[in-house]
Amino acid sequence: MDKFKIIDFKDLKLNPFEKIGNEWMLITAGDEQKQNAMTASWGALGVMWGKNVTFVGIRPQRYTKEFVDKNNKFSLCFFDKSHKKTLSYFGSVSGRNEDKIKTSGLNVVFNDGVPMFEEASLVLVCKKLYKQEIKPECFIDPTLDSKWYANHDYHDLYISEIEKILVK
Numbered sequence: 001m002d003k004f005k006i007i008d009f010k011d012l013k014l015n016p017f018e019k020i021g022n023e024w025m026l027i028t029a030g031d032e033q034k035q036n037a038m039t040a041s042w043g044a045l046g047v048m049w050g051k052n053v054t055f056v057g058i059r060p061q062r063y064t065k066e067f068v069d070k071n072n073k074f075s076l077c078f079f080d081k082s083h084k085k086t087l088s089y090f091g092s093v094s095g096r097n098e099d100k101i102k103t104s105g106l107n108v109v110f111n112d113g114v115p116m117f118e119e120a121s122l123v124l125v126c127k128k129l130y131k132q133e134i135k136p137e138c139f140i141d142p143t144l145d146s147k148w149y150a151n152h153d154y155h156d157l158y159i160s161e162i163e164k165i166l167v168k
């Protein structure tokens with residue numbers, strides 16, 4: 001944990017489209033007893049209700065969702081390119097079926113009880129503010145509904161305050 005330092009929002013220099021959409025992140029949640037993580041490549045960083053926030057969407061069948069729902073905080077961990085294979089693994093296997101953290105060899109550390117990975121290069125510690133299920137009747141562009149929700153497994157959208165930005 002002491003490998004990380006807190007930086008100010010004004011010092012965060014990243015391209016969110018590249019960082020989230022192409023490099024991906026691990027949504028990591030739980031407590032000191034049990035944690036789980038899943039890969040996400042959809043999400044946003046921005047400002048809402050006067051706070052610096054993240055948006056993430058989690059489908060109902062994800063095991064990680066149980067951990068996000070049970071805890072007030074979670075982390076978004078970003079890695080350098082050498083970990084891309086590991087992120088593919090976290091995005092293709094469920095923690096219900098395998099101990100992904102153990103298999104991956106990544107090490108969990110805690111920041112005020114919030115799980116994150118020692119190997120991450122950037123971590124956003126997030127406090128949940130708002131959660132809402134994506135609703136089919138709310139699509140202005142209905143092609144998105146048929147394209148992404150053939151199984152009606154609508155994401156829950158979480159808007160969370162970024163409490164801390166940690167970098168190596």
Ligand SMILES: Cc1cc2nc3c(=O)[nH]c(=O)nc-3n(C[C@H](O)[C@H](O)[C@H](O)COP(=O)(O)O)c2cc1C
Pocket residue numbers: 024036037038039040041042043057058059061062063064065087088090091092093094095096155
């Ligand atoms: C590149 C990539 C991006 C993903 N993005 C998301 C996402 O934004 N939201 C989501 O619910 N699932 C997403 N997934 C799927 C989950 O990561 C995947 O289903 C994972 O196995 C869930 O693990 P869990 O059941 O242990 O939570 C993504 C998968 C990959 C490979």
